[in-house]
Amino acid sequence: MKTSRMKLAADSLEYLHGQIDSLNKVAENHKVTLKLNEVSVQTALIAATTALTTLFLGFLIKDYLIPLIVENRVKRKKGQELFIKSKRNLFSSANSFNHRLKEIFQTRSHYLWQQTPLIGFYDYKYRSTVFRLCTLLGWIRIYRIQEPNIVIKKKAKTSHQIIERIRAIESSLADGQRVEMYVVKAIFQHVSKDTNAVPQVDLENFAVEIDHLVHATCSMKNILRLNQGDNATKDNFIEDLSKLAQPVNIALTELQTVKDKIVDEVSVKLGLIYRDWQDAIGDLMLLKNGEEYQTISYKTFETYWDQANTTLEKKWLKRAEVMFDNLNLTANTKSDSRIEQIPLIYSSIYELQKTLYDIKIGSDPISKANFEKISATIK
Structure with a gap:
């Protein structure tokens, strides 16, 4: 490509020299001083200007405009691919956590009670409940990090809706004023x-x-x-x-x-996870490989969980655990704010799921029949 541009420049210069020679011949033949209002002079100048303009536009189009168009197309494609992946993982983690919240709220899961021995299946259920919450916070954190590079059709409106849904989830987890x-x-x-x-x-x-x-x-x-x-x-x-x-x-x-x-x-017991804590828990759950993000596996989560409470990893997991620690929904008391908080969290997560499902980019994260089975609220 460089050789062809040099050849084009050389040809243009040669053509320009030819036009100058023509001007010299006109001057010599007529033995007069060149005047710009002479037709032959104007013709030569126009031809020279056209040649230079063509050369400049050639450089502009080939070296700038075409690469820019190609770059923007590649960026849009990558941005949409990024959204499709984020959509799938956000929906999946939200669906997994909400399924567990519904189970807890409707079956009054006793594996969360302090007096229940956490052995075998009960221990797994307790740990996996915290894991599902942390995984959702991880994918929310990833979405916020990658948002500037995400491309969605009707981007302004749709992106705004997703962020609003995420903020509602964050608020439901951290709302002390309520x-x-x-x-x-x-x-x-x-x-x-x-x-x-x-x-x-x-x-x-x-x-x-x-x-x-x-x-x-x-x-x-x-x-x-x-x-x-x-x-x-x-x-x-x-x-x-x-x-x-x-x-x-x-x-x-x-x-x-x-x-x-x-x-x-x-003396109400709180299960608040403050917004900065949510970000920190999300960061703990991240895995980055080049430009790719993932969340840690359950295996890695258990490794963190089994560490001493003084370790950094366990510190943040304990802050996520406050949502479920000794949560007894059958108790005849209203001294636990989490009893009222869980339905709010569930509803805010459902709204995110619905927004993601309604964006028809890429394949649906779940079939229509299965999506319609998801309850918008829990009571």
Whole structure:
């Protein structure tokens, strides 16, 4: 290609020299000074300009435009192939985890209970439950990393929808505000008052102040949850709570009447996995080979799981485990926020599955008949 370009340049220069010679002959024959308004001069200049323009355009098209077009086509093709792979793996990991969530919620799986001996099949079920959550977080992390290179038809709208679904999942795993408001509503219910009679901003402020008070009390008394404290600790807490409750019109005497119930409510067990934790768990699950990403195998996961709690790998797996540790859905109590959280997680994951399924690029990740069997919610 380089030789042909050099030949083209040489030919063009030779042609240009010929035009200059023609001009010289015109000048010699007519014995006059060249003037630009002479037809022969204009013809020669036009021919020379045309030759140079043709040469320049040839270089531009061959060396820039054509390679750029080819590069963009290759990039689009790779971007679509990348999306097809991401779509398949995201859907598969979401489907696997949601299947387990549905099983847990509907069968009240006792292998999550603290008193259940984790041996044999029960041990596998417990570990694989955490593994499925971590794998989903891994593929979500991969999608976020690769998103700039992913190409989808109607990209702006579709990409926005996928990211919104992912954000909803992240929120369902990490939403502490939902728990705070749950506690406020429970307190109002115990004292037989209506939250609708109080401005929303006052309820939200009350929720935050309760959370701070609970953490301060537990930290001062060196306990994990308030219901582990002695009677004096609980009484002092109720008195402090009554001061915070004045703007929402709840009196100390009302709180004292239902003290034990309120203490149980604020001792709610959390299963929150904060967003930065989700990213870190996702990173732990990654395997990168060149430009290719995968998640670790169950075998590698078990190797991490069997490490000491002080290792970096086990540290992040323990933070994922909070979602399931001693989760008892049959208990006659509402002191575990995860009981309410799991249906929210399930629904947000289903919305991601539906969005991915509706994007008709590549083969469907699951047959239509099987997709229609998937429940949008669990109750």
